[in-house]
Amino acid sequence: MLNILAQFRLDGAPVSCERYGSGHINETYLAVTDAPHSYILQKINRRIFTDVPALMRNIQAVTAHLARKVSDPRHVLTLVPTLDGGAYCRDDQGEYWRVYEFVTGGVCLNRAENPDEFYQSALAFGRFQTLLADFPADTLSETIAHFHDTPARYRALHAAAEKNTAGRLGEVEAELAFACQREAEAAQMVNLLQSGTLPLRVTHNDTKLNNVILDEKDHTALCVIDLDTVMPGLVANDFGDSIRFGASTAAEDEKELSKVSLSLSLYETYADGFLSVCGANLTPLETETLPLGAKLMTLENGVRFLTDYLQGDTYYAISRPKHNLDRARAQFKLVADMEKKWAEMNAIIRRKAKA
Ligand code: ADP
Ligand code: GN1
Numbered sequence: 263m264l265n266i267l268a269q270f271r272l273d274g275a276p277v278s279c280e281r282y283g284s285g286h287i288n289e290t291y292l293a294v295t296d297a298p299h300s301y302i303l304q305k306i307n308r309r310i311f312t313d314v315p316a317l318m319r320n321i322q323a324v325t326a327h328l329a330r331k332v333s334d335p336r337h338v339l340t341l342v343p344t345l346d347g348g349a350y351c352r353d354d355q356g357e358y359w360r361v362y363e364f365v366t367g368g369v370c371l372n373r374a375e376n377p378d379e380f381y382q383s384a385l386a387f388g389r390f391q392t393l394l395a396d397f398p399a400d401t402l403s404e405t406i407a408h409f410h411d412t413p414a415r416y417r418a419l420h421a422a423a424e425k426n427t428a429g430r431l432g433e434v435e436a437e438l439a440f441a442c443q444r445e446a447e448a449a450q451m452v453n454l455l456q457s458g459t460l461p462l463r464v465t466h467n468d469t470k471l472n473n474v475i476l477d478e479k480d481h482t483a484l485c486v487i488d489l490d491t492v493m494p495g496l497v498a499n500d501f502g503d504s505i506r507f508g509a510s511t512a513a514e515d516e517k518e519l520s521k522v523s524l525s526l527s528l529y530e531t532y533a534d535g536f537l538s539v540c541g542a543n544l545t546p547l548e549t550e551t552l553p554l555g556a557k558l559m560t561l562e563n564g565v566r567f568l569t570d571y572l573q574g575d576t577y578y579a580i581s582r583p584k585h586n587l588d589r590a591r592a593q594f595k596l597v598a599d600m601e602k603k604w605a606e607m608n609a610i611i612r613r614k615a616k617a
C-alpha cells in the first residue's frame with residue numbers, strides 16, 4: 263500500500279494504512295501520516311465501474327463545482343492529486359487508486375441513533391441536490407448504465423434465475439414470486455421518465471445514511487460522500503434510497519424479519535429535512551412521486567440482492583454465506599410494510615407539499 267500512497271501528494275509520511283468503513287463496493291483504507299494528516303485511500307471497483315477515467319472526471323467536476331459554493335472545506339470531498347497532478351493512479355495489476363482528504367472529526371452511521379441524525383442526512387442530500395441544480399448534467403458520464411432502470415434490474419433477475427449459476431433457485435422461490443408479483447408496477451418511475459413527465463437531474467443515486475459524514479461533536483451534517491454514481495437521475499430515487507436504508511426499523515441485512523418495518527415517523531423526519539432544502543425546486547409531480555421512489559428503490563435493491571445471490575455473490579461484498587439472501591428478504595419485508603402504510607406515506611408528502 264505504501265508504494266501506492268507514495269504516488270500521491272501527501273502531507274507527511276504514512277505511518278499506518280488500515281481497512282476502513284462499511285461500503286459494499288470499493289476497497290477503502292484509512293492512511294494516517296506523521297504530519298499528522300489522514301487520508302482515505304480507495305481501490306476503485308473496476309469490475310463494476312468499467313470506465314474509471316470517466317468516473318473520476320465526473321468526481322473532479324462535481325467536487326470542484328461544490329467547492330466553489332461552500333465555505334467550509336469539510337463540506338465537500340477533496341481529491342488529493344498524484345505527484346504528476348492526476349486524479350488517480352494505476353498499479354501494475356491495472357487497479358485504479360484514488361486518495362481523498364480524510365474528513366476529520368466526522369462519523370458515518372449505519373443506523374441513526376436518533377431522528378435528528380437522519381434529519382441531518384436529509385439536509386445533506388437536499389443541499390447536494392440544490393447545489394448541483396445548475397451543474398450541466400449532460401457533461402456527466404453514466405458510470406453504471408441503467409443503474410436505476412428497475413425493469414432492467416428485473417431482466418437481470420430473470421436471466422440469473424434462468425441460468426441458476428450457483429444452484430440456488432430452489433431456495434428463493436418465495437422471494438422470486440414476491441418480486442414477480444410487483445414487476446409491472448416496478449416500471450412506473452422509468453415510464454414517467456421516458457414519457458418526459460419527470461425531469462432528469464444531477465442526482466447522487468446511492469443515498470444511504472452511511473454515505474453522509476456527520477460532525478462527531480454535534481452530529482450535524484458535514485458532507486455527502488461516495489460520488490461514484492453521481493449521474494443524471496430522478497430526485498425521487500435519491501429520496502427513496504435514503505428512506506429504504508434509514509427509515510427502516512432494522513438494518514438492511516436484518517435476518518429477523520419481524521424487526522423490519524417502515525418507521526413513518528423517520529420517513530416524515532426525512533421528508534421534512536429534504537423538502538425544507540430542495541422542495542421549492544421540485545415540480546409537483548416530482549414531489550408527489552417521492553413515496554413511489556421509496557417503494558421502488560426498496561424493491562429494486564431487493565431484486566439486485568436476490569440477483570447477486572442467484573449469481574453466486576459476485577457483486578456486493580458479503581460477510582456471511584446467505585448475506586445477499588438476507589438483504590433481499592429484508593428489502594421485500596420493507597416493501598410489504600410500505601404497501602400497508604401506502605396511504606399514510608402519500609398523505610405525509612401531500613401535507614408537506616401544502617405547508
Ligand atoms: P463504497 O462505495 O464502498 O461504499 P465509500 O466511498 O462510501 O465506498 O467509502 C466507504 C466508507 O469510508 C464510508 O462509508 C466512510 O465511512 C468512509 N469514508 C469515505 N470517504 C471518506 C472521507 N473522505 N473522510 C472520512 N471517511 C470517509
Ligand atoms: C452499494 O457503495 P455502497 O455500499 O454505498 C450499491 C448501491 C446499493 C447499496 C446497498 C455502486 O452502495 O447501489 O443500494 O450498496 N452501490 C453500487 O447497500 O452498486
Ligand code: MG
Binds near residue numbers: 285472473488
Ligand atoms: Mg458507500
